[in-house]
Amino acid sequence: xxxxxxxxxxxxxxxxxxxxxxxxxxxxxxxxxxxxxxxxxxxxxxxxxxxxxxxxxxxxxxxxxxxxxxxxxxxxxxxxxxxxxxxxxxxxxxxxxxxxxxxxxxxxxxxxxxxxxxxxxxxxxxxxxxxxxxxxxxxxxxxxxxxxxxxxxxxxxxxxxxxxxxxxxxxxxxxxxxxxxxxxxxxxxxxxxxxxxxxxxxxxxxxxxxxxxxxxxxxxxxxxxxxxxxxxxxxxxxxxxxxxxxxxxxxxxxxxxxxxxxxxxxxxxxxxxxxxxxxxxxxxxxxxxxxxxxxxxxxxxxxxxxxxxxxxxxxxxxxxxxxxxxxxxxxxxxxxxxxxxxxxxxxxxxxxxxxxxxxxxxxxxxxxxxxxxxxxxxxxxxxxxxxxxxxxxxxxxxxxxxxxxxxxxxxxxxxxxxxxxxxxxxxxxxxxxxxxxxxxxxxxxxxxxxxxxxxxxxxxxxxxxxxxxxxxxxxxxxxx
Amino acid sequence: xxxxxxxxxxxxxxxxxxxxxxxxxxxxxxxxxxxxxxxxxxxxxxxxxxxxxxxxxxxxxxxxxxxxxxxxxxxxxxxxxxxxxxxxxxxxxxxxxxxxxxxxxxxxxxxxxxxxxxxxxxxxxxxxxxxxxxxxxxxxxxxxxxxxxxxxxxxxxxxxxxxxxxxxxxxxxxxxxxxxxxxxxxxxxxxxxxxxxxxxxxxxxxxxxxxxxxxxxxxxxxxxxxxxxxxxxxxxxxxxxxxxxxxxxxxxxxxxxxxxx
Numbered sequence: 001x002x003x004x005x006x007x008x009x010x011x012x013x014x015x016x017x018x019x020x021x022x023x024x025x026x027x028x029x030x031x032x033x034x035x036x037x038x039x040x041x042x043x044x045x046x047x048x049x050x051x052x053x054x055x056x057x058x059x060x061x062x063x064x065x066x067x068x069x070x071x072x073x074x075x076x077x078x079x080x081x082x083x084x085x086x087x088x089x090x091x092x093x094x095x096x097x098x099x100x101x102x103x104x105x106x107x108x109x110x111x112x113x114x115x116x117x118x119x120x121x122x123x124x125x126x127x128x129x130x131x132x133x134x135x136x137x138x139x140x141x142x143x144x145x146x147x148x149x150x151x152x153x154x155x156x157x158x159x160x161x162x163x164x165x166x167x168x169x170x171x172x173x174x175x176x177x178x179x180x181x182x183x184x185x186x187x188x189x190x191x192x193x194x195x196x197x198x199x200x201x202x203x204x205x206x207x208x209x210x211x212x213x214x215x216x217x218x219x220x221x222x223x224x225x226x227x228x229x230x231x232x233x234x235x236x237x238x239x240x241x242x243x244x245x246x247x248x249x250x251x252x253x254x255x256x257x258x259x260x261x262x263x264x265x266x267x268x269x270x271x272x273x274x275x276x277x278x279x280x281x282x283x284x285x286x287x288x289x290x291x292x293x294x295x296x297x298x299x300x301x302x303x304x305x306x307x308x309x310x311x312x313x314x315x316x317x318x319x320x321x322x323x324x325x326x327x328x329x330x331x332x333x334x335x336x337x338x339x340x341x342x343x344x345x346x347x348x349x350x351x352x353x354x355x356x357x358x359x360x361x362x363x364x365x366x367x368x369x370x371x372x373x374x375x376x377x378x379x380x381x382x383x384x385x386x387x388x389x390x391x392x393x394x395x396x397x398x399x400x401x402x403x404x405x406x407x408x409x410x411x412x413x414x415x416x417x418x419x420x421x422x423x424x425x426x427x428x429x430x431x432x433x434x435x436x437x438x439x440x441x442x443x444x445x446x447x448x449x450x451x452x453x454x455x456x457x458x459x460x461x462x463x464x465x466x467x468x469x470x471x472x473x474x475x476x477x478x479x480x
Numbered sequence: 481x482x483x484x485x486x487x488x489x490x491x492x493x494x495x496x497x498x499x500x501x502x503x504x505x506x507x508x509x510x511x512x513x514x515x516x517x518x519x520x521x522x523x524x525x526x527x528x529x530x531x532x533x534x535x536x537x538x539x540x541x542x543x544x545x546x547x548x549x550x551x552x553x554x555x556x557x558x559x560x561x562x563x564x565x566x567x568x569x570x571x572x573x574x575x576x577x578x579x580x581x582x583x584x585x586x587x588x589x590x591x592x593x594x595x596x597x598x599x600x601x602x603x604x605x606x607x608x609x610x611x612x613x614x615x616x617x618x619x620x621x622x623x624x625x626x627x628x629x630x631x632x633x634x635x636x637x638x639x640x641x642x643x644x645x646x647x648x649x650x651x652x653x654x655x656x657x658x659x660x661x662x663x664x665x666x667x668x669x670x671x672x673x674x675x676x677x678x679x680x681x682x683x684x685x686x687x688x689x690x691x692x693x694x695x696x697x698x699x700x701x702x703x704x705x706x707x708x709x710x711x712x713x714x715x716x717x718x719x720x721x722x723x724x725x726x727x728x729x730x731x732x733x734x735x736x737x738x739x740x741x
Contacts, residue, residue: 280637427534432570436584436644437558437591445581450574450623 015477028085034058037185040085044154047161053255057174057184058201064178070340071370071402072310075282077248080244084186084219125293127207139203148232149194153221156192159262163194167225171291172253173320179250180287183219187252190221195230195261204460207233212369218252226261228294233264235463249308250287264302268313268467270474271307278337280364281309288315292324292350300327301344304467314372316345319353319381323325326355329455331467333474334399336366343373345403348381348414360452363399364475369401375416377409384414392422393443393451395475445472481546483508483679484529484534485717485729489540491528498524500704501540508647509676511688511691515715515724516682516701523567526652529681530564531557544648547573557582559591561647565637565654567683577621577636578606588644609642613669628661631662638669649673650681665693687715702726 003429028039037058041051117215141148157164174184195201226232236253248272255263265288272282284307290299317326327343346355360367375386392401402446407416425447433443449468451457456464482505489502490632498521507511507658516522528535531554542549544560552560572580581623586596606620613635625633635652641649651670654662660708671691674680682695690698690712700708707716707726718726 260691426570428568428570429531429572431532431554432566432572432581433584434554435558435564435566436580436590436640437555438584439555439587442583442587446580447572450572453574 010301025380026216027083029125029427029436030083030167031080031377032058032082032084032186034397040186040188041352043085044157044384049161050157050170050195052387054168054185055102057181058186060175061178061185066178070313071097071313071368071404072341074234074310077283078181082218082248085188098171098352100442120186120443122439124211137242142202146199146202148199149192150205151192153187153190153192153223156223159392160192160194162194163225164223166256167223167256169254171289172252172287173254177287179285180252183252183287187219187221190223190251192222193224193232193234195224195226195232197225197227198229201232204235208343215291218249220249220251222251223256224254224263224265225261227299228258231262233460234266236267237269247280248283249285251284251288251333251435253286253288253315255299257258257290257292257297259295259323260296261294262298262300262302262459263270265315266463267291267301267303267305268470269303269305269311270465270470271305272309273307273336273338273474274309276336277373278309281338282307283310284308284312284422285310286313287343288313289318290316290321290326291318292353293320295321295322296323297321298325298327300325300329300458302329302455303331303342304455304459304470305330305332305342308340311338311340311342313342314344316347317355317383318347318349319355321353322350323352323354324350325353327458328357328359329361329458330353330359331452331455332360332362332369332371333362333471334369335474336365336367338365339368340369343371346376346386347375348375348377348384348386351380351382351384353381353384355384357386357390358454359388360455361390361392362395362448362451362475363392363401364395365469368400368402370404372404372406374406375408375418376406377411377414377416379410381412382413384411386414386416388416388418389454390418390420391451392402392420393448394422394424403470441472441476444475448475482506482543482552485543487541487543487582489525489528489537489542491540492523493524493535494522495595497538497625498535498704500530502701504706506648506679508679508694510697511680511682511693512697512699513695513715514681514699514701514706515560515685515687515718518685520701521704522584522685522701523652526564526567526681529557530554530562534645555587558644558646559588559726563641563644563646563649565649565651566635567652567654567656569625569628569633569637571628573626575624576620577622578602578709579651580624581606581620581640584640585643605643607728609639609644612636612642612672612724613638615639616628617643630657631659631665634658634662634666638666638673641673642669647677648679648681650683652683653685654682655684655686664692678735685713687719690715700726720735730738 001053028036037054041054109395172180176183193205216343225453255265257263266306271284293298299317305311315328317324326346332340332342344357361371361373363369371390377384388405390403394401401422403420405418409416428442429447430443434440448471456467459467484506486502487505488507490497491499502525514522524535529570537550582602589596609649610617615635615687625636637654667689698710699706
């Protein structure tokens, strides 16, 4: 009883430093029934196939049980106590940065976010000087020239229904898992990207330049398709602290790489992690999967996960085409009472397929960090290779690190390697740095960044710089 | 005012007393050597001066340029010009040697109100100092001490000494574990760092380093105290007679310490 109330309070409460949200009539009633699904689909004016798909997912979801195998703890979620749809909200604009919580501004300053961008992130009305709409338009024109389709998921459903129909659920089927199935039934919006044959996307695609265009809410869905020989690099998230009043986030990302195509997907996740006592914070239950469908294709996931109270995600690659390459580079940091159970799955089906997994877990405070990974090399995947390296770094003595690798190799010509290490930031290392004049806090940041270097070097340049700063901000108060 | 003045210093760990009344005075420009058998407290003294908090001081005081050194944090001591060349230099994976040294130097410069060096200026400085210890520039691109041989680690310490430009350099068994060639390089590097405004304190088990770096004063530590002080002759005498000779000497007291009191 009490816990249900607690959850209710948590799910409903506005984040203390949150944005003022305009009164918004365009919502469906609390709770989840077939009617809810129909209402969502109708409000979005979706074609029949979308509604059918959502309903199939919903009916399947009713038969499923919430997973309990992951190494995280949270009170039960009442799925009937969530509002599943509200139209894209317009944030009530603040008049100036003076109205923004000074703590947030301090964080922005530490992250080195330019002033105009700070305003945008904090929901302050932007000056004419920085016209985000015109910036976005310029980008869109440039992309259109190359034939790259990049828009919100809702827009794609309207404009490119054939493509959506062809690829939606082709990597993460509606029946995949409890949270993905829930997402399939109720997802509100997300991103869609299609790069046609032979096209190298001329810029890093990011959600950044449509930050105001779509408030995708808690059930986000992303679909990226790269046709033969195409290349795209996609950046998700941003280092600035993301505030959201929804506690449960269950997103799905699907990537499809056809013959010779390459998709690079980079994430920096910095959702609200809860307070120092572990109250509040986002539950980030995400299903991300890519399919290297064609021969010689490549999918690379890079993630820096510093936010959320609970992170549950395993960006995976199905290596279907011969010679396909899958990569997973991850930094997951848990401080205070944060919990992360994250890793990857590499499913080798094609011949000569290769995968690399580099996972760096950092635990501080009472944080719990679990790497969970599956490397599965099927019978037909002759001469396949996997290399896995899992390193954990502990700060202090009240946190935890766990490594749970699963390796299945079904043929004799393939090879899987696994290396794991756990280390503590040593008194010796800290003293060495401090003796050289480097403050304790800077020393911790330096050591942690060194620990993560293998992963950071996979990030696009400007993202890497931000990620380093982000780590130092996230680690604040974890020493001394 | 002396650069460093240690008065009747008692310190230990977990209630076990290791230093039992150390007295020592060092002036700018001087090179002092502290010798002594294992467990005599030499390294404890070095670490304590650099700010290691493993040890607790029960009595006595340490004045550095007239200020209470023991109340300062390790980084404050570094800013004030105290440098320790570690006996066991620490590895920091993923952190480039160049980046590490530049960060350290700039942290110190910032605190001293000096302008920070940018990457280009620092590279120029590093190149010059690398010559002193006969190190290749590629060392700067490797992670701090990671995969370095014993000799390379020690040279890297002297390199940092040269880059950070301290007033008091404490070298904790920098000569241990080196072959004769490496020892010569280290000694050459140390000699190159002798200056009228800089003092050095060499902690060593063997006197062989002192064949190459000639100290102004030699102290022998035994049982947590400075048992004898003298000039280079003392080191040679020790080499001949061994530390056992010392233990036969009755009631050791440091001459220098007696003067200070």
